[in-house]
Amino acid sequence: MGEVKLKRRDFLKIGGITCLSTLFTPLNNLVPFISFAEAAESEAKYSITKKIPQVCARACECDCAYNVVVGVDKATGIERGITIEGRPEDPVSRGKYCIKALGFVDGMYNPDRLLVALKRTNPKRGVDQDPGWVTISSDEALDEIIEKMKKHKREEMVFASPGDPYSNRLCRSLGVRRSDQRTECFGTHYYLNALMVTNPPNKYYSSTYTVTHSIWGFDYSDTKYMLWFGFDSFSKCGKAGILNHIAEGKRKGTKIVGFNPLRTPMADGLMDEWYPIKPGTDLAVTLAMIKIMLDKKIYNEKFVKNYTDSASLIDAETRLHITNSDGKWMAWCTEHKRMEPIETCDAPALDGGPFTVTVDGKDVQAMPVLQLLKENVKDCTSEWAAKISDVPADVITRVTREFAEAAPNVCIPNLKRDPAGPNYANSWRLMHTINILHALTGSFDHDGGVLFLHDVKIPWLEDVDPPAKPYPPLPEKAPDFRHEFPVTEEIYQKKDFSAPGHYGMIGYGLYKTDMTKVVVFKGPHRGLAALIQPQMTEKALEKMDLVWDWDLYLDDIVYWSDYVLPAPHQFEESKLDLRQYYPKYPCLVAGEPVQKAPGDCIGWGTIAKRIGLALAPEYWTTDGSSDPDKVIEGNMNDAALKAVGVAENTEEFLTEQNGIWIDKKPYENYKTIREIGYGRPNGRVRLYIDEFVKVSHEPLPKWAERWTSSEGEYKYSLLITRAAWHMHADPNFINNEALNVVSEKNYIDCVWISPGAGKKLGLSEGDSVVLETNPKYMEELPRPVKAKVHITNRIARNDCVLLFHGIGHRSKWLKHGRWGYRDGDLIPQKNPEVSKPHDPTGMGWVEDVYVKIKKA
Amino acid sequence: MGKYAILLDTRFCTGCNTCFYKCVQENRLHESANQGYARTMVLIRDKGLFHHRCMHCEEPSCVATCPSGAFAKTPEGIVLYDSQPCLGCKSCVIACPFNIPQWDMKKKEVIKCTMCAHRVLKGKQPACVEVCPTDALEFGLYEEITGKAKQIAAENKLNIYGLEENGGTSVIILTKEDPIAIGYPEVSKSATKARGPKTIVGTAAVAALAYAGIKKYTERRAEIEGKKDE
DSSP, X not given: OOOOOOOHHHHHHHHHHHHHHHHHHHHHHHSSOOOGGGOTTOSOSEEEEXXXXXXXXXXXXXXXXXXXEEEEETTTTEEEEEEEEEOTTOTTTTTOOOHHHHHHHHHTTOTTBOOSEEEOOOXXXXXXXXXXXXXXXXXXXXXXXXXXXXXXXXXXXXXXXXXXXXXXXXXXXXXXXXXXXXXXXXXXXXXXXXXXXXXXXXXXXXXTOOTTOOSEEEOTTTOSEEEEESOOOGGGGGOHHHHHHHHHHHHHXXXXXXXXXXXXXXXXHHOSEEEOOOTTXXXXXXXXXXXXXXXXXXXXXXXXXXXXXXXXXXXXXXXXXXXXXXXXXXXXXXXXXXEEETTTOSSBOSSOOOEEEEETTEEEEEEXXXXXXXXXXXXXXXXXXXXXXXXXXXXXXXXXXXXXXXXXXXXXXXXXTSTTSSXXXXXXXXXXXXXXXXXXXXXXXXXXSEXXXXXXXXXXXXXXXXXXXXXOOOOSSOTTOGGGOHHHHHIIIIIOTTSOOOHHHHHHHHHHOSOOOEEEEEXXXXXXXXXXXXXXXXXXXXXXXXXXXXXSBOOGGGGGOSEEEEOOOGGGSOEEEOOTTSTTSOEEEEEOOSSOOOTTOOOHHHHHHHHHHHHOGGGTBTTSSSOGGGBOOOOHHHHHHHHTTSOSSHHXXXXXXXXXXXXXXXXXXXXXXXXXXXXXXXXXXXXXXHHHHHTTSOSSOOOOOOSSOOBTTBOEEEEEEOOTTOOSSOHHHHTOHHHHHHHHHTTTTEEEEOHHHHHHHTOOTXXXXXXXXXXXXXXXXXXXXEEEEEEOTTBOOTTEEEEESSOOOOOTTOSSOOOOOOGGGGSOOOOHHHHTTTOSSOOOOTTOOEEEEEEO | OOOEEEEEEGGGOOOOOHHHHHHHHHTTOHHHHHHTOOSEEEEEETTEEEEEEOOOBSSXXXXXXXXXXXXXXXXXXXXXXXTTTOOOOOHHHHHOTTXXXXXXXXXXXXXXXXXXXXXXXXXXXXXXXXXXXXXXXXXXXXXXXXXXXXXXXXXXXXXXXXXXXXXXBSEEEEESXXXXXXXXXXXXXXXXXXXXXXXXXXXXXXXXXXXHHHHHHHHHHHHHHHHHHO
């Protein structure tokens, strides 16, 4: 320390001040303790006036039930939503809720909320154009929209909307394609489950299906062993409806083994073992697990025989299930040495063959599904998987044994962007193997494992108000190319119109074809601008005749919208929810509006009815007429309450039962599979997927490389996660300054790389970097991402880069959304011709991206 | 009322920061939070999760150094701050070995946890404890909490932070990793009444701060009086 010389005058000055301050110091010692009750903040800063029951929606799949606390803020004297209070009786949330629910409360009062309809006066669209907004009443705007829609053919329009009951009916009645803009990330799960477990619509499939489009939940509280293939994304770190159950299970001794190149806070605390797997290689591990279980015969033979198609015979020539005239699967009886219906066969062969059987008078060779599976995985040893995945072979072997020993109280939870989400083009194979592992362990439809939906449902609009005549056919071609994917088109067209759509291709379709002239966006702040290559969608929207948007905020998409209609906040809506996320008990829970939607907000149901009555009235009246007095009521909630005898209507339910009903009957293992599975009423899980054979894909899972590969400088595999307090660039959260502060303090505004990668690239903490996608895979409209870099050993591999989803936007009308890159800018829109050979569902490939990182 | 403490078992913390935003709403701290000041916040660090929150020391340095008696340690174990007598000298900011008090430049007051005294007085848990999705936070009597902390730590080979630091605190943190490696400050076991300046320059700095504080005292008193009159 250098010597400091002070002049005499300065010394005296400082000395004097020091003495002065010392004089004050003892004052506090005179009153070292005050009474607790005399604290400066001994009173709450608000007084509660009411508590309004609500159910979370649109924030995650949990849909927690809670009360919104309304009170008077003493500082301002204004009555408003203050905070949230938990409802311990709710079986999902059990009195908990998350930071996003709290964010929603303040979102209601965000000064940037859209409260009036706006109409563009500048016909040129684009981010560099001033739309020249003029205000207009929502009614007038809708009238003008309807007149413009009348001028277009149905095949020229597309609704970018999830499959909610009103969107479905509107699209079906108009004969317009619905291209789902936000549930594609559930698509891989949804379609694999539809193809393996239940063919929708089953008797329990409800209009308020879980947000994940899933037909099950996971029994985190009572499971003994869980495998997490990336399940512990940062977004999971905030999902209170899951976390409270996982924590309970953990306290009871659940073992959790995780595979993730990213070490998340959930890995820190909750995992017993963590392995930094190479991205996109989870499939190798699950295939090896299947091989071990089959080779060592440590699978649940009873479940496999009785509740799956494992013994059913596959024709060697057609490669399809052999069925009898009743459509029943056939098995080889080891006692009678002949082919018999699987349901009546006493001794079905699970392996062996080929067996010679007669089908339609012709001898064919056939083998049981399980034997084919064995042959598929015969080379998938632990050592083989270890070389591919970097997970040690002895770990794979041991974990498989432990998992099988703990069965059936085991599960491999999978939702959204975690295992088998949209991550990779071959995620469908991973989902296939996960479902097979659940079948081999008998954890399907079993408490402690995978809980199937309960038998209470909320009807669809078609159930309470059936259309007077069949809906018109949909246009042959879809702007999202769904028509070129027969596996998903079949389900969407014939079985479940609410099925997730091909969002990843809609931008490509709009950009590359001229079929679409009108695009309708329903709340795109949750999808479009935050997801896959928005630049292609943006460019395409410039050439449309009409683009309109129903939204809570003026977010990015309004740069291309002709009209924006103001939407109510989710807390300004009534709700009824089934608690399907944790479906252990039949349950209904209701929510009521916290306040009347302010300004000129207009609900989606009202919009759908207005458009429907104007353009296809015969589907929107009770008698098929055009009489607006006979418009359908669409009261699905009351119908659901009546069906279970809970209440006559929602109001009575809220008043007399506080809006919650639970039937706490014990979970009946393996009951629901019989009722919803293939071959019901004696339902089974189908391991072998005939539909994939028909589109030249493997009916049983096999190893496949990613469709892209590391090349030259483009060697950093894109990992994507999301902060616990964000959704897809939802302004409820990114336009909240306090949450932005937490993001910055936690480096969520940065891209994360490992110290090793940082060293190799010559980067230091906080350096600005540019990320570019390999142009070989993104030939058009590339938009490199610029961001600060955070160097952290939470990224455990040198071949990855982590981006945070849902933080980027460019809207000048969001005052607090002051930063953010978009992960989606780096993900190429899917060319259907490229996608088809890799993925029969067309749902994957979000993280099939390698980028170059360079210093900015 | 007894003496209270909070137990934080970081094995169950996921860094969701619901505690942070609940605290903001419960205590109506939006403006401060927007400026970056928080009574509690979880920071995701390389080795684990670091909770930046008042430890409610047994022998608080903020109480010992505050020249105006704005801080007090209550018999319930809670360290409280009162903005009324606060001079704004920020000696608490310098003194705290845990780097907790933050000076809100806009509101001109210290941001620091009250352990939700207003709720505890009514028999409720602090808001952060009630809201924690995994019950990583637990509120209870000091003796019970410290006893439980010791037991859990022994059974699970965890580190304990806060039991002895700065002479002991009313926030006990259990960690798998070394808390210092995670980012918790290395604090001596005995109470540091104040982190005194070690150089003549430091002395001068503290003195200057105190001088500035005293200078501002008059106008601040006037401001407070003015507020009272409104």
